Each structure stands twice: as structure tokens, then as C-alpha cells.
Amino acid sequence: xxxxxxxxxxxxTAGANQKFNEKADPKIQLEQAIAExxxxxxxxxxxxxSVIAQQKQTELRLNRKLDDLEKLNANARQAIIMAEEATKxxxxxxxxxxxxxxxxxxxxxxxxxxxxxxxxxxxxxxxxASDQAKAAxxxxxxxLQRKLAERQKLLSQLEQAKMQEQMNAAxxxxxxTVGADVPSLNEVRDKIEQRHAQAQGMSELHGxxxxxxxxxxxxxxxxxxxxxxxxxxxxxxxxxxxAAEAPAAEAAPxxxxxxxxxxxxx
Numbered sequence: 001x002x003x004x005x006x007x008x009x010x011x012x013t014a015g016a017n018q019k020f021n022e023k024a025d026p027k028i029q030l031e032q033a034i035a036e037x038x039x040x041x042x043x044x045x046x047x048x049x050s051v052i053a054q055q056k057q058t059e060l061r062l063n064r065k066l067d068d069l070e071k072l073n074a075n076a077r078q079a080i081i082m083a084e085e086a087t088k089x090x091x092x093x094x095x096x097x098x099x100x101x102x103x104x105x106x107x108x109x110x111x112x113x114x115x116x117x118x119x120x121x122x123x124x125x126x127x128x129a130s131d132q133a134k135a136a137x138x139x140x141x142x143x144l145q146r147k148l149a150e151r152q153k154l155l156s157q158l159e160q161a162k163m164q165e166q167m168n169a170a171x172x173x174x175x176x177t178v179g180a181d182v183p184s185l186n187e188v189r190d191k192i193e194q195r196h197a198q199a200q201g202m203s204e205l206h207g208x209x210x211x212x213x214x215x216x217x218x219x220x221x222x223x224x225x226x227x228x229x230x231x232x233x234x235x236x237x238x239x240x241x242x243a244a245e246a247p248a249a250e251a252a253p254x255x256x257x258x259x260x261x262x263x264x265x266x
Contacts, residue, residue: 026154026158027155027158030151030154030155030158033147034147037143037144037147040140041137041140041141041144044136044137044140045137048130048134048136048137051126051129051130051133052130054126054129054130055127055130058119058122058126059126061119062116062119062122062123065112065116065119066116068112069109069112069113069116072105072108072109072112073109075101075105076102076105076106076109079098079099079101079102079105080098080102082094083098083099083101083102
């Protein structure tokens with residue numbers, strides 16, 4: 001029963017996560033991932049700084065112990081020399097005192113030597129840990145820089161995707177009806193083409209009507225009169241062929257009206 005409940009719970013959480021990922025804004029999720037990477041790098045840097053600090057402290061302790069070791073070694077040698085000089089002088093009391101001091105320095109020397117060896121091992125270990133921490137911070141920093149560069153690339157792709165989606169929606173709206181009160185572009189185009197074709201048809205009908213023919217005749221008569229008047233002006237100026245062309249041109253309009261009653265008879 002417990003196993004079944006766990007499987008059911010995992011199923012519910014997986015479904016919820018899938019729906020959340022579908023509805024979530026990719027830009028916000030990307031910023032969250034980068035923020036988490038930056039926080040991880042900060043924690044790693046702090047841990048590395050703590051390791052390096054321990055290495056520095058170990059080195060300081062080792063240096064102090066080495067100084068103590070050198071002093072103890074010098075004091076022990078000096079006590080032995082002074083005990084030897086007291087022995088030669090026959091001063092038993094000072095011999096005892098200097099010998100006891102030399103033994104005490106020797107005991108401290110042994111203890112300090114052991115501490116120095118221990119500190120050397122610790123210093124070596126802390127140095128290795130410090131180097132590893134520095135390498136880890138450097139490597140993680142490079143990964144973070146790559147993630148930051150990848151973020152810029154993904155943001156650019158996201159903006160391009162949004163723009164393409166808007167263009168696709170705009171193109172779809174041009175070929176589909178937006179709403180009940182808003183016609184599509186195809187409907188408007190068909191309407192304009194229908195009106196244009198209808199206007200052309202009406203123009204052709206007017207051109208074939210009696211009034212249209214009468215206008216053509218009047219226009220032809222005006223053109224003939226203009227040519228006749230032009231020939232007369234040329235004749236008066238002594239230009240052109242002869243003035244005989246004028247009567248011939250004047251006779252032409254006289255024949256034209258004969259064809260005018262044809263529309264009436266039709």
C-alpha cells in the first residue's frame with residue numbers, strides 16, 4: 001500500500017511539474033538557473049577561502065615552532081657548555097643547575113621537534129587542499145562564464161522565437177477572419193476587385209451607348225474644324241502647300257453630319 005501511494009505521489013508531482021514547465025516563462029527560469037549557479041560559485045569561493053586560511057594559519061604555526069626549535073637547540077647547547085665549564089671549575093652546584101637546565105631544554109626540544117613534524121605534515125596536506133580549492137574555484141568560474149554567455153545566446157533565441165510567433169500570428173490573421181465584426185484581408189480584396197470589375201463594366205456599357213457615340217462624333221467634328229483652321233492660318237502665312245487645301249478641308253465637315261442621324265434611326 002505504501003509503495004502504491006509513493007508511485008501515485010510521484011505521478012502527481014511529475015504531472016504537476018510538466019504543467020508548470022509548460023506554463024512557466026523560459027526567461028524567468030533561465031534567470032533562476034543563472035542565479036543558482038552564481039550562488040553555488042559564491043559558496044564554493046567561501047569554502048576555498050576557508051581552506052586557504054587554514055593553510056596560512058598552519059604555515060604561521062610551523063614558522064613559530066621552527067623559531068622555538070632553533071632557540072631551544074641553542075639554549076640546550078649553551079647549558080651543556082656552561083655545565084662543562086662549571087665542571088672544570090669544580091663548582092658542583094652550578095654543574096647540577098646547568099645540567100638540569102640542559103635536560104629541561106632537551107625535553108622541550110624533543111617535544112617541539114615532534115610538533116614541528118606534525119605541523120609539517122599538516123602544512124603539506126593543507127597546501128594540497130588549498131591548491132585543489134583554487135583549481136575548483138577557477139574551473140567553476142570558467143563554467144559560470146560559459147553559462148552567462150549561454151544565457152545571452154538563449155535570451156537572443158527566445159526573443160527571436162517570440163518575434164517569429166508574432167509574425168506567424170500576424171500572417172494567420174491576414175488570411176483568417178479575426179472576429180465576427182472584422183473581415184479578413186481576402187474578403188476585403190474580393191470586395192475591392194468586385195467593385196473595380198463592376199466599374200469597368202459600367203464604363204464599357206457607357207462607351208457602347210448612343211450618348212457615347214454622339215460624343216465621339218462631336219469630338220471628331222471638333223478635330224476636323226481645328227485641322228481646317230490650322231490649314232487656313234498656314235495659307236495666310238504662306239506656309240504649307242496651297243490655299244486650295246482649305247476649301248477641301250471645309251468640305252469635309254459638310255459630309256460628316258450626314259452620318260449623324262444614324263443613331264436616331266437606330
